[in-house]
Amino acid sequence: MIKSLSKFFTAIVQRFLPDPLVFAMILTLIMFVSGIIFTNHTPIEMIGFWGKSFWNLLAFAMQMALILVTGSALASSPYVKRILQKIASLPKTPAQAIMLVTFAAAVANIINWGFGLIVGALLAKEVAKKVPRTDYRLLIASSYIGFMTWHGGISGSVPLLAATKGNPMEKAIGLIPINETIFAPFNIFVTIALIIVLPLMTRMMMPKDEDVIEIDPALLAADAINETSNDINTQKTFAVRVENSKIIAWIIGLLGIAYIIYYFMNGGTMDVNAVNMIMFFIGIILHGSPLSYMQAVVNGAKGTAGIMVQFPFYAGIQGMMDLSGLGGLITGGFVSISNVHTFPILAFLSSGLINFFVPSGGGHWVVQGPFIMPAAQALGVMPGKAAMAIAYGEAWMNMAQPFWALPALAIAGLKVRDIMGYCVTTLIVGALIFGVGLALF
Template sequence: MIKGLSKFFTAIVQKFLPDPLVFAMILTLIMFISGIIFTGHTPIDMIGFWGKSFWNLLAFGMQMALILVTGNALASSPPVKRILQKIAGVPKTPAQAIMLVTFVAAVANIINWGFGLIVGALLAKEVAKKVRHTDYRLLIACAYIGFMTWHGGLSGSIPLLAATKGNPMEATIGLIPLGDTIFAPFNIFITVALIIILPLMTRMMMPKDEDVVEIDPALLAAEAANETSTDTITEKTFAVRVENSRIIAWLIGILGVCYMVYYFMNGGSMDVNAVNMIMFFAGIILHGSPVSYMQAIVDGAKGTAGIMVQFPFYAGIQGMMDLSGLGGMITSGFVSISNTHTFPIFAFLSSGIINFFVPSGGGHWVVQGPFIMPAAQALGADMGKAAMAIAYGEAWMNMAQPFWALPALAIAGLKVRDIMGFCVTTLIVGALIFGVGLALF
């Protein structure tokens, strides 16, 4: 059944899913028209909302870009690379390869979503080289499917924002400690269930032998040529020695570690900036030289091109949804039919719908937080679970929203249409896991 569904969705996606930038433009037009029809605002109003909000996510976009490039730098450091190569040598069959990539990606995304996306894609590529007759498209899809665990992990932006002083909802509901979100029993159950079930599910999506698409040899040739060019020995002048100095890298790395110890000892919280700083200095230490780290940052920055171009469009969509009141209408509609017990489920579903237009955890907190959280408070619902319901809806619907697949696709040399059929199939299984976790605890 799962194999049949993935084959069906892959065929649909190949025919109808446009490039992610075009997808964002289409969503912009849909939101523009919807705001006029459903909220009574004029076209001029909607244009004003769009243009006024177009650059609203620049700071957040920079944080997200840094998570990606520092995650890439950490994942591509020699020690982590050696670990990935050893892990890639473990599976002996395509089924084992598929399950391993899904499992490692899911665990890595719990540690950090940027790190997880990159590690998953790099591991998938290494596995594709070693385990013949494994479908390369599915391997990269597995790397992205593991992304479903991210919002229940240590870099989940909504639980981190909810626990951070100065976040938009603090004045209304106060701070929500991580013990009520990331470390709560319901989140531990959901996260462990995803880690166990997703690898089994991706194994069932393996195509028939005649439909398998292996890695393109041209990608391997280009990678080998790139590695050869970076190994070129240059004259060891003073400047070159300084650029490759382990002492400088380690001293700066130690400085960063000392600051993080100081930061947490003085009441600092694990927010987005803290996660970025940890990834930043860990990468410098593991690369062992400033120039090696900088090259890794340059390589990682290539994967942020789609984010840089698309984030303003999604900021504009978020602005139209927020300022027109359409986001509130969607959320309020679900809230109005909820009670204390069903509230998290309906919050989850509304978040999934909104994620199609605003694929950003932080953006969800801005659009949905002012409606979901006061309603949860009024109903006497669990505040931590309400916040995580918003987070889960975002993580769940990412399987149908190609925005965050861009970095993995940049590493893999694939297009979004190659993997999204497998990802859309994951929506069905993911909905069951999230639903059970929110309903039972």
């Protein structure tokens, strides 16, 4: 049944899903019209909300871009790449290959979502080279499906923002420590369940032998991460020696690690900036020279094009949703039919719906937090569980929202229509796992 569903959804997606930028533009128009119809605002007012908010996510976009870039740079370091090549040699059959990529991507996304997105795609590409008759589309889809674990990991935007001073909900509900979100028993259950079940799910989606599409030979010749040219490296000028100095890289890297230790010893929390700093300085150390790390950053930055172009549109959508009151109507509608038992599930579903228009964990916290968190307090729902319900809905619906697949697709040389049918099928099992975690703990 799972194979049939994935085939059906793949056919639908191939036919109807537009480019992600066009998708964002269509969502902008839907939100514009919805605000006029359902909130009684005039077109001029909705245009004002849109334009006023268009640049609201610049700081957050920079944080998210850095998570992607620092994760990408770490994944492209020689040590990590050698590990990927060894891991890619483990599977001997297409089924093993698909399950391995899904499992590895799920684990990597728990560590860091930017790292997970990149390392998953790089591993999938390496596996495609070594295991013949493996469907390349499903391999890359599997690497993105592993992304479903990210909001339960240590780089999850909502739990980190909820624990960060100055976040939009601090004055209303205070800070929520990560032991009530990331390290809470219900999140540990959800995360472990995803790690176990997702590889089985992707295994069941494998196409028939006659439908398998292997990696394009042209892609095998192109390196995902470009190396610094040999002619530059072989020059022996003072400038080149400094640029390739291991001593400078290690000293700066160790200074950064020393500060991170100091930061946590003095009560610092694991927020977005802390995660970026950890990935940043570990990456410098593993690359072994400033020039090598800079080249990795340049290559990683290519994957941020989608963030840079599309985030303003989603900021505008978020502004229309927030300032018009439409976000409150959607969330409030779910809250109004909730009780202490059903609230987490309904908050999760409302977050999934809103994710089509605001595919950002931090954006969800801004749009939904002011409605979800006070309602959770009034009903007696644990703040950590309410926050994670928002986070889970975002992670879950990313399987139908192509925004975050862009970096992996850039590495893979595929289009979003090639993988989204498999990802949409995964919504079924994801809903069950998240629902059980929220309902039973």
